[in-house]
Amino acid sequence: MTSTGLLAFTGLAVVTMDVLGGVLAIGMLLRGGRLRHLLAFAGGYALVVTAATLLLHPLLAWLGRHLGPVLESKNTLGVVEIVVGAALVGFSVHQFRAAARPPRPHGRLEERATPKRLATAPLALAGIAFAGTALADPAFPLAVGMAAQEQHLPLRIALLVGWNVIYQLPLVSVLVAAAFGKHEQLAIRVMEVIGPHRRRLQTALAVALALGGLAVLGDGAVALASGHVPWLRQLILLR
Numbered sequence: 648m649t650s651t652g653l654l655a656f657t658g659l660a661v662v663t664m665d666v667l668g669g670v671l672a673i674g675m676l677l678r679g680g681r682l683r684h685l686l687a688f689a690g691g692y693a694l695v696v697t698a699a700t701l702l703l704h705p706l707l708a709w710l711g712r713h714l715g716p717v718l719e720s721k722n723t724l725g726v727v728e729i730v731v732g733a734a735l736v737g738f739s740v741h742q743f744r745a746a747a748r749p750p751r752p753h754g755r756l757e758e759r760a761t762p763k764r765l766a767t768a769p770l771a772l773a774g775i776a777f778a779g780t781a782l783a784d785p786a787f788p789l790a791v792g793m794a795a796q797e798q799h800l801p802l803r804i805a806l807l808v809g810w811n812v813i814y815q816l817p818l819v820s821v822l823v824a825a826a827f828g829k830h831e832q833l834a835i836r837v838m839e840v841i842g843p844h845r846r847r848l849q850t851a852l853a854v855a856l857a858l859g860g861l862a863v864l865g866d867g868a869v870a871l872a873s874g875h876v877p878w879l880r881q882l883i884l885l886r
Contacts, residue, residue, distance in 0.1 A: 648797050648806070656793050656806065660813035663786040668692070668777065669817020675770070676834040682825040687767045689822060691774025692781070692815075699782055700807060703791050724877040725870035731785060732864025735856050742853035746846045781814070790814075 648656065675684055781787050794806040812819055824833040863878070870877040 648793070652793065652796070656790065656810065657813065659786050659790055659793075660810045663784060663814065664817070665781065665784070665815055666817050667780060668815050669821055671773075671777065672818050672821035673834050673837055676821070676825070676831065680770075682822075683767060684770050685822050685825050687771040688774040688777070689818060691771040691776075692778045692818075693774075693811075695775050695778035696781055696787075696811060699778070699787075700791055703788060704795055722871055725867040728863050728867025728870065728877055732860045732862070732867060735860025735863065737860075739853045739856035739860060742849050742856060746849035746853060786814075 672680075672685055672688070675688065790810050791807065794803050794810070797803040797806060821833065866875070866878050869875045
């Protein structure tokens with residue numbers, strides 16, 4: 648993989664970083680979770696993502712051989728960009744509405760109707776279910792496809808592991824904090840920092856999604872109306 652391709656590969660993980668895993672991990676800590684609970688959740692997630700990667704790699708290779716002419720079509724990629732852009736804009740509208748809603752009143756943490764003891768097995772199953780969010784993210788198959796261009800298997804594995812660590816950096820950070828016994832301080836600090844700024848953070852996320860969605864949607868429309876090469880093809884062709 649070239650330096651440009653590596654930069655795009657890493658940037659894809661940064662831009663699409665999944666904060667939900669970190670939020671769920673913080674929620675477990677606030678409900679009395681420990682390191683073993685976080686490891687069970689992360690283990691279930693890693694199991695599904697690893698299996699999906701092993702299956703997706705030969706599938707992408709097959710698609711590359713048989714659907715090459717389709718992927719080379721500017722019109723096809725333009726339509727894909729329009730669909731993705733519209734989805735991002737729609738999600739931004741949802742975030743705008745969520746930011747406008749007042750926070751629901753909560754009692755003290757210990758008074759909430761939550762289990763007093765977390766079980767490891769259900770959290771592993773929750774991690775398996777959570778992996779579905781990664782598989783549904785268009786960035787995941789794109790990252791697998793870009794890593795597949797690397798011919799050396801150890802380097803390909805290292806690329807995919809590194810990509811997933813960056814992609815799930817919030818979850819990984821909570822795991823590291825728990826391993827060093829700093830999870831309680833981290834959970835309290837996150838709640839102190841994020842809580843008062845929830846609306847502003849959600850609004851900023853909504854604006855970013857709207858701008859990104861409009862840019863991708865516009866690029867797809869321009870590709871359909873002219874000879875413009877879609878951004879998606881430029882990203883796929885990076886090695």
